[in-house]
Amino acid sequence: MTTIADVAKYTGLSRATVSRVINNYPHVSEQKRELVRQAMMELGYYPNSAAQSLRNQKTGIVAVLVPRLTNPFFTSIIEGLEVIAEKNNLQLLICQTKASKQKELSFLKLLKTKQVDGLIFTAIENEWSKIEPYVDCGPIILCNEYQDDATVPMIKLDQYNGSYMGTKHLIERGYKKIAFCGGGSESGLSLDRKKGFLAALSEAGIKGEDKWMFPFVYNIGDGKKVMKEILAMDDRPTAVFTSSDEVAAGIIKEAKDNNLTVPEDIAVIGFDDQAIAQIIEPEMTTIYQPSEEIGRVTMEVMIELLNNKAQSKMKMIYELPINLVIRKST
Amino acid sequence: MTTIADVAKYTGLSRATVSRVINNYPHVSEQKRELVRQAMMELGYYPNSAAQSLRNQKTGIVAVLVPRLTNPFFTSIIEGLEVIAEKNNLQLLICQTKASKQKELSFLKLLKTKQVDGLIFTAIENEWSKIEPYVDCGPIILCNEYQDDATVPMIKLDQYNGSYMGTKHLIERGYKKIAFCGGGSESGLSLDRKKGFLAALSEAGIKGEDKWMFPFVYNIGDGKKVMKEILAMDDRPTAVFTSSDEVAAGIIKEAKDNNLTVPEDIAVIGFDDQAIAQIIEPEMTTIYQPSEEIGRVTMEVMIELLNNKAQSKMKMIYELPINLVIRKST
DNA sequence: CGGTTTCATGAAATCGATTTCAAAATTGAA
DNA sequence: TTCAATTTTGAAATCGATTTCATGAAACCG
Helix, strand or coil, rough: CCHHHHHHHHHHHHHHHHHHCCCCCCCHHHHHHHHHHHHHHCCCCCCCCHHHHHCCCCEEEEEEEECCCHHHHHHHHHHHHHHHHHCCCCCEEEECCCCCHHHHHHHHHHCCCCCEEEECCCCCHHHHHEEEHHHHHHCEEEECCCCCCCCCCCEHHHHHHHHHHHHHHHHCCCCEEEEEEECCCHHHHHHHHHHHHHHHHCCCCCCHHHHHEECCCHHHHHHHHHHHHCCCCCCCCCCECCCCHHHHHHHHHHHHHCCCCCCCCCCCEEEEEECCHHHHCCCCCEECCCHHHHHHHHHHHHHHHHHHHHHCCCCCCEEEEEEEECCCCC | CCCCHHHHHHHHHCCHHHHHCCCCCCCCCCCHHHHHHHHHHHHHHCCCHHHHHHHCCCCCCCEECCCCCCCHHHHHHHHHHHHHHHCCCCCECCCEECCCCHHHHHHHHHHHCCCCCEEEEEECCHHHHHHHHHHHHEEEEEEEECCCCCCEEEEECCHHHHHHHHHHHHHHCCCCCCEEEECCCCCCHHHHHHHHHHHHHHHHHCCCHHHECCCCCCCCHHHHHHHHHHCCCCCCCCCCCCCCCCHHHHHHHHCCCCCCCCCCCCCCCCEEEHHHHHHHHCCCCCEEHHHHEEEHHHHHHHHHHHHHHHHHEEEEEEEEEEEEEEECCC
């Protein structure tokens, strides 16, 4: 491998001068600068990034923790993160946690070992107290997910309002018996969605039924399962509020396979507005989340923190709006 | 930050001994070993990975180049790669190329700068001659994609046979006017699919029509566009062979929106067997690709190469089978 | 022209780990 | 008890870059 020393020897200059050229520093005569550039070309020299990281005490890498890459919502957030990261010469290290607490903590070690400069959560399984000890190791940001006791910046979407609007829409269409699919957590995003849902219900004087509340529902398969459970009920809901378009797709498919018509027999509202929402029949009413945008904003905040090391531990909340897209499944 | 020197001072031992404990080397008395472990705990010490990378001349990171994360086929490959990588303590650096030649080359620099130990292509835009110069920097593997002149291991699926089977299936169902959607490249995977398609046609004595060949078709939107073009034709095909389930979904949706019935008016066959294939109506006939498995095999080969530095530049071809899943869109 | 700035350059220290080699400590055998 | 063999330990070199500090050269000024 060619090192900076090789380039130095080849040009007859010192390593210091070569380094200055690499980093575009001043105080190198134009003539020598060109000489070094030539030499680097001819020798095929590229600076060793481990050495640079060690010396500069930074890696130019930001970790992004994602529960599942197969969920387009998260890959879309990544798109947004990436756009800004690239502009700032940052690499993303995408880490799939599979919603495992243990994996989450193990990825946090990337911060401890200085393998990354900062870390972004797009979902959290652990309690904040488990994460807290890592905030000294570098900026941590919550993107999409949030927790009350967290002491770091959070970029969130207005989940409460989103699910309130969606539920209200169902009620306005005349549905009163509404089921709810949510995540597993009783905090942050999951909780706010539930609150928004219940708020819309109670505002309309409707009492939520516990038997129609489905937690831990995440993907197409889960959606199908929920629909099967509903089919087995004597007293069935006439509408379902879901936690994602994938879940909604599973529910709609299972309903159709059992000769129910959507929305006549059962209405379904999605969450996210992914591509699948416009592919499925009937096209899906859903709650649009600006996923790319939340990614972009998050990365901008991250860049900010990486530059002003000072206030990385400050609690800040950015909230982006969310809106209803009415199609034909409700 | 606490360093190995801090731990050494704290225990009254040398850095060498601490290092031996970190790496579980022999020749440390059990008593001192325990002492060091305690100290590391108490000081919250974690080895700096830049320093380790520099000294060990390896990073424990493998880059994976993917055209688009939003395509579930690729995320599914990643799943497979990850399973094996994790078992071997390797981190994946997932790089989205957006099918850009330039991005591809820019990610190859990760090898030059020793930011990663090896690199996996899941698609290639550049000619092999552009990639060739990088093979000295570390193992490169082609996963799914392949090129005749490449001098590295390739793990491929039998694309020729896959598309041959799919096309033959359409012919057996009685379709004779068959359109073809493919990628842009006239080599590797794209070419083999086209060859398999044409072989099945000519075997049945059918002549392929140029006007029904659609290159550069990748996602749902592209599929919709293709269907629009077909609708505008006087002489329309009665079946479409597609390059992915996403494309097929776009085609089916657009057909239905224009009051065509699938498969009666137009049959559509997908490629990949993603979740969407079973959600869309009618459920999609498609060609199953063992995407997770190809990922697993690829990473196993990578591990092999990382261990036996010797033969990383050898050309090898692994081929996995592929098979037809008949549902209702044909 | 002497003296002060400014600019260009290099020697050596540094980042935090691992490894080699030699010395010290321990064990075992006679 | 003595000497050889083995185990344990540490000092210093090393990985490849960046940065500080010192020095010499060039430019500038009255």
